[in-house]
Amino acid sequence: MTRPKQAKRTTIYDLASLAGTSASAVSAVLNGNWKKRRISSQLAEKITRLAEEQGYATNMQASLLRRDKSHIIGMIVPKYDNRYFGSIVESFEDMARARGLFPIITCTRRDPQLEVEAARTMLSYQVDCLISTGATDPDRITEMCSAAGVRSINLDLPGTLAPSVISDNFEGARELTRKILLNCERQLNEKNPLLFIGGRGSDHNTAERIRGFRQAHSEMGVSVSEENILPCGYAPEKAEKALDELVARGVLPAKGMFVNSTISLEGVMRWLRRAGAIDRQDVVIGCFDWDPFAALLGHHIEMVRQNVPAMLEKMFEMIEAGQTKPVVVQVPPIMPDEEGPLVSREEALKAQTAYRNAG
Amino acid sequence: MTRPKQAKRTTIYDLASLAGTSASAVSAVLNGNWKKRRISSQLAEKITRLAEEQGYATNMQASLLRRDKSHIIGMIVPKYDNRYFGSIVESFEDMARARGLFPIITCTRRDPQLEVEAARTMLSYQVDCLISTGATDPDRITEMCSAAGVRSINLDLPGTLAPSVISDNFEGARELTRKILLNCERQLNEKNPLLFIGGRGSDHNTAERIRGFRQAHSEMGVSVSEENILPCGYAPEKAEKALDELVARGVLPAKGMFVNSTISLEGVMRWLRRAGAIDRQDVVIGCFDWDPFAALLGHHIEMVRQNVPAMLEKMFEMIEAGQTKPVVVQVPPIMPDEEGPLVSREEALKAQTAYRNAG
DNA sequence: AATTGTTGCTTCATCGATTGAGCAAAGAGG
């Protein structure tokens, strides 16, 4: 390394004295507008080389302090423990960077207090825009943002003060419910109402899904009682407990189940295993959300996968279009068939034959 | 809202003129050392109230520019698509905040180029410390950091230039292999070598796990051929393809499998299903990593869960102790039995009885 | 009355990058 020992980081002033030039020339070269500022390409090259050698990195704090836009985009997200939020976060980072923005993400554990604190911190870091994903009180966050002159957008759960991008929960749930009911008819030869389990009754998505659930039942001529609807919360333990309580009251859970998230599905599967039903093929399940392993669980589970890339695409479109009105854009989720089979029939047959021959 | 319409954010100067005082008094009050600076409690109260009313948020860019320590701690992480990294990220955020640090995390998709760019960006944001999680070239990042006078720590995969906290992969793999071999004996009545699948042969963890895998075999008097070891990469498709190729060569994969990650397990399960083996109870699997749904898959799968809280605890201890030597701390993973059964036997029996009675 | 101490502030330089304004030197045009 040619770099001298230094406790402090290299600044444009260090580079300037090394290059025998001024800090403003260095600045101009390093942020790319040296042509506009009529710096010779020789000097530009020299400075670039020096910066490289010295391992220079712009002090963003100083840079952002001076500029009007930070190009930082913040996102708050409830949890990292499922594929839905995982892929939201991963795609968000990617798409933000592709647009020259710096993403910062923070997890708020579905805690309203933490959401507010996180939002305040993000504002301190001068975000240009804040995305509230699955926030319990998105309007509160929008208020904080607009007080600071910062845009905000709601994702996954809608708000009333900022634009929102969400899944089409009603249609998705209606279609999923219909599928589960048909599977029940086919597999169990029965046409009974399903059990709805998981989620918070107070949140918009759960309410819409329950509406779709009801609609599908009535369209198929099945009536559902209030007892079949258990929006018991998101944690796996809550679903387990809700099922336990049902049984304790002497009620056998319906054999067809609409599970409101993979997290709740975790609890349902645990409960089923515990109740000795894991191997019985007489439980028919559908889940609003996707997980690769859940998709491979013994019984065929219908899974609706929310269309994360499309949702984020819409979201960035809104940002670029400068949308500030509280519109709600609904993105259709991906239904099981649309996805197509995992492999073609021919491929599967070939693999099976090869496996058997080898054995 | 009493707040006036403003395009700009409120600064300490705005608050100062509103309070009829100076900016430095406002600063002293808002960052809590007003007693040290002998500001009267009346003025302090007045300023605090005004700040509240105006929805003031410190401009971190300005604040950090002035201070010597940023209290920002960065982490780069390969993916968000599994429970291991998900819980690392979630716990890391939590523990960082608990220590008064501001966590920023970025996902680098196992791409060496992206890792370097991400590290450079984090240095730009003046992180005090950078954690490289599962980095392909952690030493490169350590070099960049030390050039900027920033500490760095490796997590999950070790480096040679900075302290590292990793799982005890050798012992974990040895124990897991032993378990799978025993399960094979019990369930299949055979004592054949297992298949090792997934991961990168070049990474330290995979190499250590292969070493443990071999050790366990030799301890149990089973010899493993080179052909049984397939470190084919991490993506599910890679595991699928590796199995396909094995079969294409006329080799039947071993019925006992050591799968190197849940991501690889996804591919293995898909392949087994495709090959028509998903229902056969004659496949015995163990996985180095944990996933709640994988744990519920038909065949009993032994899963080793890496001890994320313990690893992060060690990591923060190192940070606080100012450790800079390239020591490697190994944290024992959680073996299946240590976790205990999901529910007690009594509870399970009670639930089963209730379920049957209700039905 | 003179000195010293304390309280409660204000002033101002500073962190590093940015950018409008300005200026010297070289080249072009007459």
Next chain:
DNA sequence: CCTCTTTGCTCAATCGATGAAGCAACAATT
């Protein structure tokens, strides 16, 4: 040879928060 333009830079103010140094007003001490 003189003016005007272009080229290639430098100067200095600025962003908002911070904290050392300083200062006025009053109280306490000799």
